[in-house]
Amino acid sequence: MSKPIVATTSLAGCFGCHMSVLDIDERILDLIELVEFHKSPIDDIKKFTKMCDIGLIEGGCCNSENIHVLKDFRKNCKILVSVGECAIMGGLPALRNGIPIQECLDEAYLNGPSVGRNKKHIMPNDDELPMILDRVYPCHEIVKIDYYLPGCPPSAELIWNALVALVTGDELKLPYEVVKFD
Amino acid sequence: MATSVQNIIEKYNKDKTRLMDILIDVQSERGYIPKATITQIANALDISHVDVEQTMSFYHFFSDKPTGKFAVYLNDSAVANMMGRQKVKETFENETGIKFGEVTPDGLIGLFDTACIGMNDQEPAALINGQVFTNLTPFRVKEIVRDIKAGRPLDDMFTAAYGDGENRNELIKSVVVNNIRKKGPILSEDYTPGIVIWKKLPQMSPEQVIEEIKKSNIRGRGGAGFPTGLKWEFCRKAKGEKKYIFCNADEGEPGTFKDRVILTERPKLLFEGMVIAGYAVGAQEGIVYVRHEYKYLQKYLENLLQGARDRNLLGKDIGGIKGFDFDIRIQFGAGAYVCGEESALIESAEGKRGEPRDRPPFPVEKGYLDMPTVVNNVETLCAAVKVLLNGGEWYRNFGTKDSTGTKLLSVSGDCKYPGVYEVEWGFTVNDILEMVGADEKQVQAVQVGGPSGSIISSAEFKRTVCFADLATGGSLIIIGQQRDILTDIVLNFTEFFIEESCGSCSTCRNITYLMKNKLEKILDARGVKKDIDDLVAWGKILKVSRCGLGQTAGNPILTSIKNFRHLYEEKIQKDKDFDSAFDMASAVKESCIAAGRIPTLN
Amino acid sequence: MSTLVKFKIDGVECMAETGTYIVEAARENGIYIPTLCNIRGVKPRGSCRICTVLVNGRPMTSCTTPITDGMEIENNIPEINDIRKAIVEVLFVEGNHFCPSCEKSGNCELQALGYRFKMMVPRFPYNFPVREIDASNPKIIKDHNRCILCKRCIRTIKTDEGKTVFAFKKRGLHLEINVDPEMGDKFTDDMAVNAAEICPVGAILLREKGYQIPIGKRKYDHVAIGSDVEKIKI
């Protein structure tokens, strides 16, 4: 029997959740025994070339590219998992959700303390750039998400338990200490 | 100006439990309640600034900004919309050059939406500085705005004749009509005010009065249907230095207006009922809590109370009974449907925000100022007079076994004869449709019991109006085939509950709103089957709310899913089981404008 | 004089003094009923609704309902637990709760209930309301983003003369906590500490304090809320 295939991505996240995947320490060796990684920053595979079993999503959606990637994952993964607070509720990037977008952009490119070298007051507007969304969206408010692993980042324990449960089909073990929102 | 606020505060003896009255007087005198006045009131009553703000900011008719020399409050209920409110609203906006929620730059006219004002049988209707304008048309609106601009006083603006009956009374002078279509024991002209007080009470002990009420089997007419005799008995037996009788004339359930008709045509019957209740439970004071929308009846009602005092029907040793002292005052609300809930009503009468209390304890043990209190609907108290006059046995001849007596129905919507019908309990919906001139084939649905009741389809028109089957506080809205039930009725009612929630319960404050968003998603053709399932499941969470408002706030959606499920199913997408309703074009619009680029969709 | 009465919670025979509120009576019998707005020893005001139980089949808040003889109470049943979980979830989506950066994280009762009910994601869409952080008071910061409108501050914090400091403003969806501008000046250090402690979430914070307890040592890092109650076995 072939190994289940796992894809991962980071949308509007900090890579902390990916780091937490690596935090499972020596069990990473077991993990590699257990699953095959496909499209993921971990192995640098950039495009889906086959259907995957599990997609792990870090980060919420703050721009049009995040949306495209997320939809691509939904198309190419049988099971999608929102990993971490950013994917689940927008996380810290969503702190901007109450602020009008014009204000955010002005602060980032025109008025903020670190924009001194932007002498021409250029607001990036190249067609190649992703378009900013009106707010940061949790992933399940864009596509159907099957499972959620809360935490910032979720503990290595939780990620491990979840992957094992998904791969083996056993019930997910959730001892008190693994489910945390920070 | 400042002195006049001082006078108002002194008029109410600097009593913080009269904060409502103080705010009402300031609002009506000045058109708003400025910050400095809030501080002035707080200092005078020796309470915190935030205490005053807490009460003030709760009520719809109090404002911290000027509302215009002429403040127009146009009813936004479902029936008003059915009767052409949209055109009336647009005409107001066109003629004044402002939108609803705004005041003209010269401060002359303010336009505001308001929940049902109890005129469903003569919609579209509006309150302008407390006066009622009914049956509005675009033409009439043009006249009104022209008259306002020409500086004519409000009282001169009625071109139509005054309404019928007491609406023409010198102290009312209103265009409101009663539309009484059918009379019974309560609306009957055959009544001599004071007859029970003079002829019956002196011969009866309070216990005998309660016994007679119990014998009649009468149950409360305000909606909950609690046995009135039992309520009085509990209050009589409760310990307290003082006891109170409250008449609930808040009548906020959209589609109900029968209490307005009683207040206009049979107020003496109501007052007599309160005196009887006072005698039965041993109370010294009665308070009629009247919704702000009926303030145009104030002078008339207060004059009648004075008349009753002059005739010893109120005051000391009433009816010649030594030691039986009882008086009545009128407490106005300020725009909050939840204040019809009995404990919120009491809180409001104590000068606070109308937040319902936890029960137990019930008002009969701990009510107004923590004293034992009976709260009864207008109609219940009126019926009590007739019970005592003719006997409990006699009363049981009317209606059915478990629902004795008559019920005043407020009928509105798509029918020939909207108005008030006093009928015996036990009619079927079909009987009523026939009576009010609604062709059964033209009727798509009937909303029974207002938004908190249920919307039923023709399959259920055989059902009987009574406590055991279709219980109702009396509102029946007839919905014709031409109406879009989900948009015209269900959405409007759901918005009503969102607007009127006191906000205290996590459930009522949030779930209704979340359900509305889901309903709108379905109406926008973005719904899937799971959305209907979610609505049903979320509706159950509302049932753990503190008061009836939250517990029934899901009913417009829940009962329409139950009885008109096909309307939902027609709107959902059958080929999908997930739709987030995310829309890329609208999500990137703002940022593309800000950055000066053209969105590249796809 | 005490009058003990018998009642049942989920079929378990219990005893308590008549008139005790159900939550307290349950606690005395080693049974935990979750609460948020309740404060032991202070007159209850059932606003969060999370302590709802079925009393003789009807939903009642256990923090406001006194026990009576022979009551049959259903507490730990799927129907009720799901409603409780939904209430936790709705409070999360109603405000802006960014636990990863919150001063109260680890010591927060709302979060702890999220853990207890194993909330992985709220079933409701996030609201992301626009709310203020009010830093006008010299002693405390009032973060409206995290306020769950439980009224605990309103009910407990008064000035020495007994005057109101916190009050509600508006109603329904627009409901918010209003801190009295004048009373704010009379705010003592004790009052500030009490207010920050009485608030179940991170909506009242002491100025220039926060993140004082390291992760791993906080109240709910290792033990579930309510587990102290459940340990009492008779």
Ligand SMILES: Cc1cc2nc3c(=O)[nH]c(=O)nc-3n(C[C@H](O)[C@H](O)[C@H](O)COP(=O)(O)O)c2cc1C
């Ligand atoms: C949200 C809400 C609004 C209510 N509005 C009214 C009302 O306008 N008039 C009324 O008589 N009862 C109203 N009630 C019912 C009252 O709480 C109470 O049951 C009633 O006044 C008791 O009088 P009765 O026994 O004569 O019916 C309302 C209840 C709720 C929950």
Ligand code: SF4
């Ligand atoms: S959840 Fe936390 S760790 Fe994960 S991406 Fe977001 S900020 Fe980083």
Ligand code: SF4
């Ligand atoms: S159910 Fe709604 S209106 Fe009633 S007390 Fe609760 S929040 Fe207020």
Ligand code: SF4
């Ligand atoms: S108040 Fe509690 S739930 Fe809210 S963000 Fe802070 S820790 Fe999280």
Ligand code: SF4
């Ligand atoms: S500030 Fe804290 S204590 Fe006060 S209502 Fe909000 S959550 Fe409750």
Ligand code: FES
């Ligand atoms: S992409 Fe690394 S910090 Fe922004």
Ligand code: FES
């Ligand atoms: S704890 Fe009982 S309602 Fe909040």
